[in-house]
Amino acid sequence: MAQTNRNDVRVRIHKRIRQRLSGTAERPRLAVFRSVKHIYVQVIDDHQGRTLVAASSNEKNAASKSGGNLAGAKEIGKLIAERAKAEGIKRVVFDRGGYLYHGRVKALAEAARAGGLEF
Secondary structure, eight states: OOOOOHHHHHHHHHHHHHHHOOOOSSSOEEEEEEOSSOEEEEEEETTTTEEEEEEETTSTTOSOSOSSSHHHHHHHHHHHHHHHHHTTOOBOEEEOTTSOSSTHHHHHHHHHHHTTOBO
């Protein structure tokens, strides 16, 4: 019997999601990755293969020092929305990265929506 862990399951789910989801120049992909301590988010144009905007709780100038809680995820959601709007990006496709839409991922998405991004 094959041994699988949570990350293997998440990666399989993410691959399945990515078969149907891709970012374009008009509507780039907002990709989320979360670790135990931090949360990372990027706005990606998959056709050009470029990251347009990125934010993480690991940055020196991040308002919150922790991305391992809801407050930190909300701060990063606001930050990515501000940076995306500064680049002229208003509409994105949300890529939850194989994680459940719950907790920190949900808080980040709602904060980005409140910051002006449309999903």
